[in-house]
Amino acid sequence: MSDDTPLGLMFTLLILLIALSAFFSSSETGMMSINRYRLSHQSKAGDKGAKRVMKLLGRPDRLIGVILIGNNFVNNLAASIATIIAIHVFGEVSGPAISTAVLTLVVLIFAEVTPKTLAAVKPERIAFPASIILEPLLKILYPLVWLVNGISNGLLRLIGIKDVSGGASSLTRDELRTVVHEAGSLIPRRHQSMLISILDLENVTVNDIMVPRHEVVGLDLEEPLETLLSEIRSSQHTRLPVFKGDINNIIGILHLRNAARFLSRSEVTKASIVQEAREPYFIPESTPLHTQLLNFQQQKRRIGIVVDEYGDIQGLATLEDILEEIVGEFTTDVSGTHQDIQLQNDGSYVIEGTANIREVNKVLGWQMPTDGPKTLNGLILEQLESFPDATACLQIGTTRMEILDVKDNLITAARCWQATVRRPLREEP
Incomplete structure (x- = not known):
């Protein structure tokens, strides 16, 4: 740019370069600040902008390379034009110093702090439109980006960083719990509680939620037949353990739906009760709830007998007990x-x-x-x-x-x- 270039044109070009610097600065912050999990969801839903951003973030080294190449180019060019303008206005002695001070302040406010703050607050609003420009710009500048990234990645390998891909990292259980808590009004409080309870199933064992053996309601075959029939007819439970003398001598689990088969007969015997009872399903007391929930599903069971390491019965656990750990009690009374x-x-x-x-x-x-x-x-x-x-x-x-x-x-x-x-x-x- 010669000394004969009009000052008006140089001022216009300088303003354009500062605007481009703001674009590159906001693009960098917006791309790096965007919620990867929301972005992934939007991409799977077919959002074209999300797909472009996902593609660019797949190689963050290339994305950062093209952004910084563009940003440094426009900043250096802006510094040169500002120096020429300052020399024209203030002379060769004080012009460069004044241009440096003024341009630093202008770039700091209009090309760095303001656009980056906006991008940090509204990353999607900045990243999606910016991807329309950055995607073809990356193709145009690819040889230069490749050269810069090759040198940069070589330095990273020297300090032990070999993978520069931008795959989304997995959340740990504690991190996911924090995400749920911080969702605020996006997830109803009741749903938050249920999600947290699901995450906590791994920390709770069957022993924590079982009905202790002294509270287990069952059918003792050593009692008179009339007593057994009365207990069946008046029971508030749909499934009753059947044992002989002591619950450690358990024979099976009677579903009261099956009890109708022998209750309708003219003559009922204890053998008919045993015949309708299903073989017991035993659960180790240290089984985590998330594992037992899956076991109930696979075994097509709703109730299990909890035993300790010696095989002694400690109590019983039901599918409903585990579900209550997730959704809470089925009554508030x-x-x-x-x-x-x-x-x-x-x-x-x-x-x-x-x-x-x-x-x-x-x-x-x-x-x-x-x-x-x-x-x-x-x-x-x-x-x-x-x-x-x-x-x-x-x-x-x-x-x-x-x-x-x-x-x-x-x-x-x-x-x-x-x-x-x-x-x-x-x-x-």
Whole structure:
């Protein structure tokens, strides 16, 4: 560019170069800031802009190469034109210094901070239109991009980085949990809770959600036939374990739908009950819930007998128990569903010693430890390290407890409340 070039033309060209610099700066930030998972979804849905951006991001080294080549070219050319203009206006002595100071400020505001901030806030609005220009520009400048990337990738290999492809990295379970939490109003709170529960299935075992053996309702064949028939007719459960004398001597699982076959007969025998019972399905107590959910599906089962490492029966688990871990209780009536948790007038709760700690935490929103004993009785005994009197009081975390009754070395009931709830340890007379 000669000294005879009109200043108006040089100013116009300088403004155009600053605009191009802003384009390249915003394109770089927009491309790198775009949500890869939303982009992948849009691409699979057929969005042409998303497909172009996905293709460019497949080789980020080439994308960054063409953007920086263009950005550095227009910035250097702008610096040269600004220097010529400054020399024309301010002279050869002070012109270069003034042009450097002014152009730095202009580029910083109009070609760097402002466009990059906009691209960071609205990456899709910038990246999709920019891809229309960057895609053919990459083809035109490919030899130069190839040369620059070859040297750059060689330096990266020297420090141990061999793969420069832009494949989307997988999310860990904890990262996915964070994504769900941060989704906000995009995912309803109820759905967020369900998704988090699914992610947590791997951390929960069958032993955590099973019905303990002393609470299992079943048919003992040593009882009179009339008693068995009465229990079948009045049962609130659709499936009943059938055993002889002790649940460790389990024979099968009777579905009450099949019970109609012998109940309609004039003569019913215990043998007919056994005949309709299906062979039991056993589950190791340490089986994670996500594995057991799949096992139930593969085995076409809805109920399983939980056994320990010695084969002794510890309780039973059902498909409904696992589903409740995901969707929550099928009823919100705590008094009706959790009879072992009773709300008192003073805001405390009387909880049975056999109550499952995880269930208490879920129902009341508490944070009692679940990595040790499974029941309230076990948790209190572990804390006290001895069998207490019925009047003992203690605090575990933020939960305060007053033991109400001890029977046969078992804490049968305790009054519990949170430390933030003010109430006397003993009821006033």
